[in-house]
Amino acid sequence: MKNNIEDTELTKGQVLAGNLIAGAYTVLCGLFLLLVGLGLFDGLTMGNTALPTILLTVGLVFLTTAIIQRNTVSLWLSFAFIVPAAVSYLNNFTALSYAQLYPLYIAIPAIASLFTMFMSKAYSDHIKIVIFFGVTAAVFSLQSSSVVGWGVVIPVLVVIAGLAIVYTAIKMNASEDGDE
Numbered sequence: 001m002k003n004n005i006e007d008t009e010l011t012k013g014q015v016l017a018g019n020l021i022a023g024a025y026t027v028l029c030g031l032f033l034l035l036v037g038l039g040l041f042d043g044l045t046m047g048n049t050a051l052p053t054i055l056l057t058v059g060l061v062f063l064t065t066a067i068i069q070r071n072t073v074s075l076w077l078s079f080a081f082i083v084p085a086a087v088s089y090l091n092n093f094t095a096l097s098y099a100q101l102y103p104l105y106i107a108i109p110a111i112a113s114l115f116t117m118f119m120s121k122a123y124s125d126h127i128k129i130v131i132f133f134g135v136t137a138a139v140f141s142l143q144s145s146s147v148v149g150w151g152v153v154i155p156v157l158v159v160i161a162g163l164a165i166v167y168t169a170i171k172m173n174a175s176e177d178g179d180e
Contacts, residue, residue: 010069014068014069017065017068018064018065018068018069021061021064021065021068022061022065025057025060025061025064026057026061028057029053029054029056029057032053033046033049033050033053033054036049036050043093048092048093049092051088052084052085052086052088052089052092053085055081055082055084055085055088056081056082056085056086056089058081059078059079059080059081059082059085060078060082061078062074062075062077062078062081063075063078063082066078066119070119072116072119072120075112075115075116075119076112076113076116077112078112079108079111079112079115079116080108080112083104083105083107083108083111083112084105084108086104087101087104087105099144100144100145101144102140102144103137103138103140103141103144104137106133106136106137106140107133107134107137108133109129109133110129110130110131110132110133110134110137113125113126113127113129113130113133114126114130117130132164135160136157136160139153139156139157139160140153
């Protein structure tokens with residue numbers, strides 16, 4: 001198994017630690033869900049707890065092993081599970097609804113790249129992802145929070161798409177000029 005930071009083999013200790021953490025988190029998740037299933041927590045049911053708890057467990061496995069193994073792919077993937085878990089918990093246990101929270105799903109690549117760029121040190125690539133998905137999520141959050149309606153959001157998204165096309169065209173042209 002290769003480590004994508006230094007392209008070196010993982011040590012037996014890193015592999016063992018990753019496997020033990022995955023097993024321990026899975027056992028803890030199962031025990032917690034068992035206690036919920038037995039009705040030991042007031043207000044918690046399998047219906048409002050199982051999915052986000054399993055998502056969170058997978059995310060924590062990826063997060064912890066990413067730190068131990070210095071693996072940027074696992075770190076990025078951890079947020080693809082942690083953010084939906086957080087959204088589900090917020091929907092299930094607060095007054096917030098998915099209709100208000102859905103921009104967080106759009107922001108997942110931005111959130112994941114924001115945290116991953118520090119480990120990967122590929123700041124430029126990650127900043128572009130943070131900006132693109134962060135701005136897109138921010139525009140959708142204007143609608144989800146009832147600041148503006150779809151009549152404003154859709155044209156703004158079209159403008160952003162046009163700007164992205166212009167930016168890409170300029171960058172491609174500049175790289176072609178550099179090749180000559």
